[in-house]
Amino acid sequence: MPEYAKIFTYEVDGLSYTVSLYEQDGQILADISVLEGSMDVNAVYYGDDDFTGKSDSLGGPLNMNGASLDGVKVQWDEAIKLSDPGIGPEGDDKDTYLHAGDTLTVExxxxxxxxxxxxGIRATSTSTDEGSIKAVSDDPAEPEYPDEPTYDKVFFGSEFSDTGAPVGGVYILAEEPDPNTWNNVFLPEGTEPTFENYLDYFTSDAIGGDVSTLQGVAFYETDDEGNLNEVFRFDAPEDGFQSSEEVLGAYHDALDAYEEAQGTSDPGADLMAAITLDPDLDGHSYDDGHDQEEDDLELA
Structure with missing residues (x-):
């Protein structure tokens, strides 16, 4: 789901919907989602809170004549036609006809x-008594999203032992250790250590990581004694990852499962929390902050 910046709401007897705005790839987009009822969205109007100047308008049945806010006539900066009124032979399958649970995205x-x-929305064939609306919404909500989890270290694993211990891959630390005796890889200074930023750095030219080679990804946090412990991980699908978007999707699924397990059972027994290295492997333990020596891992 996009991270919405503004959410407009509208509710009358028989119909309610939201209009959620966000920016993506340099474009301003609106997700129009019907919560109750149905409507054929024929046009959208929008503007700032300065009602001076000429108002944009669409002719004929798509106009917003008479639309006001707190008794003041609205001056629209932009108007976009989406469809002609009337659902026609397409019926409910018309692209702009929305039932409860449907969402239409408009650029x-x-x-x-x-x-x-x-x-504003100009809609016909609505589930309201009047059968059409010239709806105006203001005072959008600005949703608050929880902060993305951060990690002290992430392991992008291309190989694990039979017992699940990391064997080959790339460790990336949130910050450069002092001293950096083992030439650890770390995020660029000032980078927030969220998984998305770790993944972007792993696939950047600086590291040259390839998500299709991943067998799994493991996440580490520092405990009260200063030791780095693995808290959870997720595995690649049988045919591997095909894109960074797939990796992010698997991460969010694993994070949801981990957080649910923490809330319902002993987190130390779930999702391989606080896993230690296979004792048969040479090298350093997770505690020392740099794991195995570089020569023991296939670093990119």
Missing amino acids: LDADSLDAIDIF
Whole structure:
């Protein structure tokens, strides 16, 4: 799900929906999601909270004439036609006809999210008594998202032993140790140690990592005594990862499972928490912050 910046709401008898705005790849997008009822979204209107100047408008049945906010006529900065009124022969299969649970994504011609304070929808074939709406929404909510988890170290594993111990791959630390005796790989200074940033660095030209070679990824945190312990990991699918997006999806699934396990049972017994190295392997333990010597791992 995108990380929404603004969420407009609208609710009348028989119909409620949200319009959630976000930025992606340099584009301003709106997800129109029906919560109750149904409607055929024919046009969208939007603008800032300055109602001076000429208002943009679509002609005929797609106009927003008479639309007001707190008794003040709305001045729209942009209007976009999405479809003609009437569901026609397509019926419920019309692209712009939304039932409860449906979402329509619209690209907006806006320079920034800050330029959108008011959002309007012109819809027909609605589940309201009137059968159509000229809806105006303002005062959007700005959702708060929990901070992404951070990790002191992440292991991108291309090989594990039969007992699950890391054998080949790339360890990346959140910060450069002082002294950096073992030439550990670490995130660029100032980089927040979220998994997405670790993954971006792993696949960057600096590391040259290839997600298709991964057998699994392990995550480490420092305990109260200053020791690095593995807290959870996830494995690659049988046919491997094909993209970074697949790796991120597997990570979020594993994180959800780990957090659920922590809340319902002994976290020390779940998801290989606080795993130690295979005792048959030479090299350093997880405790010392750099694991095995570089020669023992196939570092990229």
